[in-house]
Amino acid sequence: MxxxxxxxxxxxxxxxxxxxxxxxxxxxxxxxxxxxxxxxxxxxxxxxxxxxxxxxxxxxxxxxxxxxxxxxxxxxxxxxxxxxxxxxxxxxxxxxxxxxxxxxxxxxxxxxxxxxxxxxxxxxxxEYWAGQAKHAQSLAFYTLGTGLGGGLIIDDHIIEGRHSHGGELGHVILEMHNGRYCNTGQYGTAEAYVSATALLRRFTEQLEGGAVTSVRNRLLAGQTLTPLMIAEEAEHGDQVSLELIMEMAQCLGATITSCVHVIDPDMVLLGGAMTFGRDTTMVGREFMQRVRQEFRTRTFPTLAEKITIDWASLGxxxxxxxxxxxxxxxxxxxxxxxx
Missing domain, CATH: 3.30.420.40 (ATPase, nucleotide binding domain)
Structure with a gap:
């Protein structure tokens, strides 16, 4: 240079x-x-x-x-x-x-x-150029927020696709029949199961079904339901909150498996606004553990051993x-x- x-x-x-x-x-x-x-x-x-x-x-x-x-x-x-x-x-x-x-x-x-x-x-x-994946040759990146975004980098090449829709990792199909609704108008996509929108919908269903959860007390006090509130109550021991977050982690692990079986990257990174405190909280640690566990049970032994799944670093x-x-x-x- x-x-x-x-x-x-x-x-x-x-x-x-x-x-x-x-x-x-x-x-x-x-x-x-x-x-x-x-x-x-x-x-x-x-x-x-x-x-x-x-x-x-x-x-x-x-x-x-x-x-x-x-x-x-x-x-x-x-x-x-x-x-x-x-x-x-x-x-x-x-x-x-x-x-x-x-x-x-x-x-x-x-x-x-x-x-x-x-x-x-x-x-x-x-992340590939200057972050957590700077020593990797290939990367699958997921951004967790209102929706589920994604990006694929292979040998310094961004997979944009012929029609600028490459790397839409949040829109792979997880459920063919009776799938959950996605804001794109599709049904059964990963985003319909793994996103802030999905978490709020699932939690609202639980509330309407009469679930016993400490979140209800905060709502009765006039607070608005948010993913942060759900994560905070999960951290404090609320089982409904924790179970729904872990359910989402399981779906993300399955989603990652499908991506890995297509491109076999060096690394998978999770970023975005909804990362549950990452490694600084019990919920964040358990979320990542569940994602990795689901991936390892669904993939090939070599990939389970060699592919790194971790948090992104650039925030x-x-x-x-x-x-x-x-x-x-x-x-x-x-x-x-x-x-």
Missing amino acids: NQQQQARLYLGIDLGGTNIKAGVVSDSGLPLGFASVPTEAQIGPMHGVQQMVRAAELALLKAGVSFPQITAAGLASPGTMDIPAGMLLEPTNLPGWDQFPVRDQVAKALGLPTILQNDANAAAYG GDAGFIGAAGCARLAVQKGRLSAG
Whole structure:
């Protein structure tokens, strides 16, 4: 690597339905400064572009650099998209942004060559490039949140697919008959069993069925049912809460098995907002143990022995770090001209 490459800086933007996070990242994957601003998506896509520029300006200010020092930008976005065209199709998290050429509008506003990537793919690449999987050759990444996202990286290549829908790990089918409803309109997908939405639906069913749970006391006190509340009560010994979380872990273990049997990765990582405190809590530790146990009972002995399943390490920074990494990768492969 020459001195010019070592000095290269990249801008990563993680566009969400609620907030936008932008950061300046070094050529080695080190965040130098980042900022977050509200998306205000309801105002419209062009306002969203202005908010992305604002987040970028704040990130550059914190990093102590200016736009001419940035080589390229990467934009990570939720929703269905046409990645080569840089187009958002029908992003459910961004109502009113349908058929919006987000990449070109952001590139024009920033004055930087810009690449678009699915947000889960970007987070996966962040972990692969600069996180928990940086010494792996291949990775299957799951992001647990409102839904179940995923990304696949093999030999520094992001599996986008021919129609920009590759790596949709949350939409493999777990149940063919009488499957649970998924917000995509499908039935029986992994996301219908492994997501915050799924956990809340399952818990509501238990409450309506008269289940005895300490969560009911908090609801009677006027609190709102959330995955965090369920996890807290599970940690304090509530059996209904713990059983539903473990049921979800079991479904995730089966989902991972199907993915592993297709690509045989070095590593599987779990990230996102719903990780139950990871290794710092009893629930987080038992969740991971149940995922691994289910995987090992369903897979081949060699894969059970050699494939690592662990927590991701970049947390909420994975999106913008990965987006910057995607821009860097595109420059290296000649798909994006350096600014």
